Amino acid sequence: MTTTTTTDTVAPPSRAAPRSSAAQRRGARRRRLGACGVLMTPFFVLLVTVFLIPVGTAVWLSFFGADQPGLGFGPERTVFVGLRSYAAVLTDPTFLGGLGTVAAYCLFYIPLMVVCALGLALLLDSGVVRLRSWAQLGLFLPHAVPGIIAAIIWLYLYTPGISPVIELLARGNITVDFLGVHTVLPSIVNIAVWSNLGYNTIIFYAALQAVPREVIEASVVDGAGPVRTALQVKTPLVRSSIVMVAMFTLIWGLQLFTEPMLLGQQTPMINSRFTPSMYIYDAAFNRNNYSLAAAASVILLVCTIALSYGVTRWTNRSDGTEEAAR
């Protein structure tokens, strides 16, 4: 949605170009290429240094190993080991368990986040809420808290013995173990929702602002109530934002690391290989197995790319079918 509008506004100068002479055109073209170069270089430099080179290194590392044959007490030599590290990762029940954990986390977290953020944005947009800017600020503030600090705050609230929340509940004869077998994942989801809800609400709210007012007026004239307007008129019009938020949340969710790493200090229910990112950390720094860590990283990257691609394809296709239906 947003991309089409920007190209529209940028396009006119290029359409005006044919009127000038060939020399001028060439000069303009050179200047434009120069500007392009200046503006794009930092991006490509960063892309190469902080993305392509590390990814390339990881892929290289994952195919080589510092091997010693037999019992392993001989001298080390670096050899090409092919897919051995990948096979090891994929047959490791602890890695597959970690994938299962993030899958459960995403299935729980993404719908919850999208529904809550969209609901809040629709409420803000409907004008029901007074003091709208204050509500926005209040919602957004938690996002300004760095993830690690947020995890520490919540760790304090979750830990029996020091948490005022648990103490209050205990007074009402309710005992909750926020870090128990079945509650630890919802506890992590809660931290993520608390941190990111405001940010995603703002994204949805901004998208809702772009919905043409005449469409809403038309629906009101047609007799749609506020709820129906929100759900059947506004929501379909901000679909692309919903897809974007879902996709970013998915990518973040797959990389889940900080919160479980910190909560893990207080609960045995979070082990050192609780998520794929923690598995990678453990493989590299506790097990000293860099090729295993690299292979797991590449597998996680491939999973992320595949899922993102899948989400985009799936939504594009359903977009197409919808248009065809119209």
Place this chain on the structure above:
Amino acid sequence: MPGQQSRRSVLAALAALSLSGVSACTGSGGRQPRTTGTIGKSTTRVTFWSALRGSQEVVDEFNRTHRHIQVDFQQVPSGALGGYAKLSNAARAGNAPDVATIEYPQVPGFAIDGVARDITDLVDADLRGKLLPQALQLTTFDRRVFSVPLDVEPMVLHYRTDLFREYGLDVPATWDDFEEAARVVRKRAPDRRLALFPTDGMTQFAAWSWQAGSRWFDTSKGAWNVSMADAPSRRVAGYWQRLWDQDLVFMNPTEGARGTAQIGQGRLLARLSGAWDAGAQMNAHPGQAGKWAVAPLPQWDTRHPVSATHGGSTFAVTKDCRNPEAAMEFISWQVTHPDALRARLSSGTSSQFPAAPGLIEVGRKAFDRSYYSGQDIYALFREQARLIDDRWTWGPRMTATQKVMQDGFARAAGGQGTIIGAVREAQRGTMPDLKALGLSTTAHSS
């Protein structure tokens, strides 16, 4: 009031002055021999990392008595707190210390990674003869020696004499007696327990399995044969599972506030741990002096008593060491010289049991027996050390194996899974690691 305040601040300033004076004195005193000409240019410097208490005293003593070798000591965090990661990273960067301290379970891992040097040729017959064979066997792989044992810690039963008397308990000689005693304690005092199954205790569980005849890792036929859930292991796991299911033991971490409180409040009547723990207990609970005694580990079969170790450290010469002979001389002195043990014991209350039997008498004399009501615990340790089964081998990635197993123990304590389940999980979580290292492996789930 103001007068008092100013007087106090003057006093504080004076105290600070005198303190800084003292530290300046000791500082120059410590540095003096190195700068003065008494040591020629032929002095070899050896860097040494350790997390063991009393190492500074040992190094000072070495430097005082040696001229041609001087040791630079650095206190590092214990392995679990990042000491091993620090060593691995330093080795990767090419600046590992000359001598590093490695506990028994981690020796094969550091040997495979090439951090611990093959020192077979440096361990002469003299040193070999001074060490307990069972200890040296734990640092020897493929007939090559990778580190030198400092202490060997037979697991023993530490128990509360006063509470044992109160409940009319005899010291359990067998595990069946132990279970019976646990039942009596549970009946007589519902808030007390005889023992604790430590959820952070892979090393304790390993010692029990080791005693029962288990061999988690075996290096015969040129491969790492892993069978952590073998019959003896299953027997031990089943035993403790039964005790836990009947609520006869506690099941929580032994390290940390909860475990310390259980002992401090007298809710735990016995501890199953290495000989070193006798000294640690004296440090942690000085108020319980006279209430503890030490007994042999309960047996499965009293006709064939067997023991196993819990704890203990070794010294390795690293790959980055430029003068292995000098490093080895320092190590050899540390593990066999009476002055070294005396210096270590002088640092405080320690009950380290030396891997060199020749030093036992030194430790026995230096140890203050009053906490244990005069019991000759070193004599008991010596008896128990002889009974250590010499067929045990630690695996190549024990730190990781330990984590997975202890995660499982903690879940079992929370009602999810079992003790043997945690052991099987640890094996499953270890095999991919070993395969990815390119090692020959076989896995057994008998």
